[in-house]
Amino acid sequence: MTEHTVPTGADARALVLDVLRTIAPGPALESLRPDDDLRDVLGLDSLDFQALVARVSERTGLRIEEDDYADLADLAGWVRHLTS
Template identity: 70%
Template sequence: MTDPTAPATPAEEAARALVVDVLAGIAPGPELDGLRPGDDLRETLGLDSLDFRNLVVGVSGRTGRRIEEDDYERLTDLAGWVRLLTTG
């Protein structure tokens, strides 16, 4: 487990920026600017299942990484997305 107080690596910053950029096309608004790593994306941004699916498709398309349904339960917050995108 990573130290939550440690500075983000360049890869983690890039992953976060990518996810936030995709989210900006799905759920733009002031909530996105204040999004913290552990905030529940569905609650904080008001995402429904179609929005979440669009997030999955958008991130997958931009990264070339296949995101399986089994991964969805780990992708409830920004920290989960960053972990998925920065680990093997």
């Protein structure tokens, strides 16, 4: 089992934004608020969301379960998930 370090809120936010830049670059990403729905604001479809989950999981070493997806609808949810 791989041990991981729990990131700070700022680090978690930066990580998710970095991954999102590879999936949905553009001006909407730069003005993204913590509670904005990622799928709506960035136009993510289910494949984009799966790519986000996979890439964040790869970079953090955390397993992200399908049961967690509802909590990962916005940036604030990602930060909470990654820092808990």
